[in-house]
């Protein structure tokens with residue numbers, strides 16, 4: 001499907017001169033942050049829950065090799081207390097291979113009484129233990145600091161929500177399907193400018209998915225397709241693959257879906273990344289702007305030197321952003337902080353990745 005170019009970029013970053021060389025001023029130059037990294041059309045995060053709670057076998061033997069073979073990534077929700085030494089070692093290996101881990105509590109108990117449980121159900125939950133201590137344990141055992149929280153069963157409470165928000169390491173969370181014992185629903189696609197990273201909508205591989213009725217091999221690509229069409233952010237989560245875990249997905253259906261996902265990624269329709277990385281990008285692109293500082297009057301050899309606006313919010317969302325510009329003149333070189341950075345310029349469309357915390361960006365013509 002086609003896409004209006006104007007929707008691919010969000011913030012106007014550089015505004016400047018409106019006249020051309022006759023008036024001794026260079027042509028207008030503006031740099032904009034792409035909505036999603038690499039100027040892809042949408043963003044997508046894959047998650048597998050219950051690592052160390054039943055899914056670890058298929059994650060080790062099916063999921064990780066299949067994703068690596070396609071150059072894709074996913075994140076695994078660790079139940080911190082139920083891992084034992086060899087599983088921690090495997091988790092470390094996955095992190096070293098580029099995968100991420102997220103916090104899925106200490107023992108996978110609900111943070112509030114689920115509505116489907118009887119009135120005498122005992123809630124065994126402690127915010128400090130199940131959020132803070134679980135994060136610390138995953139960090140101690142793997143060296144990876146989780147930045148994303150998924151409450152077991154996506155069952156939340158106002159207290160657990162507040163606790164996660166106040167935890168300095170956790171920057172995002174899945175929205176609750178039930179909060180304080182009331183159905184709130186959490187299925188859907190996140191708008192590209194979503195405002196609350198602690199209430200992220202999801203798609204779960206489960207028969208309550210709105211795509212489920214499409215049947216095998218169609219329901220998974222349907223959610224992906226809708227995410228792409230909306231230019232939004234989709235989080236799809238599974239449990240295991242071809243195992244005894246909760247709503248385990250068949251291996252053939254999973255691999256078929258990964259092939260579709262890889263194709264969409266290769267065609268720049270979707271940026272597949274860790275959910276926290278996507279959240280970071282979304283806020284960095286809003287808070288960090290390249291502002292024109294100085295510019296040569298010599299058209300043939302001027303430098304359009306930008307400087308990152310130093311705002312607290314930008315500093316908090318350090319990361320890599322994709323910059324875009326419409327520039328007719330050929331760019332010879334781009335530097336950030338004095339270091340050359342890669343760029344592409346095709347039919348006047350300039351594109352490059354820059355770091356939000358590595359200093360000025362200079363364009364050389």
Ligand SMILES: [Zn+2]
Nearest residue numbers: 049050152153
């Ligand atoms: Zn779970």
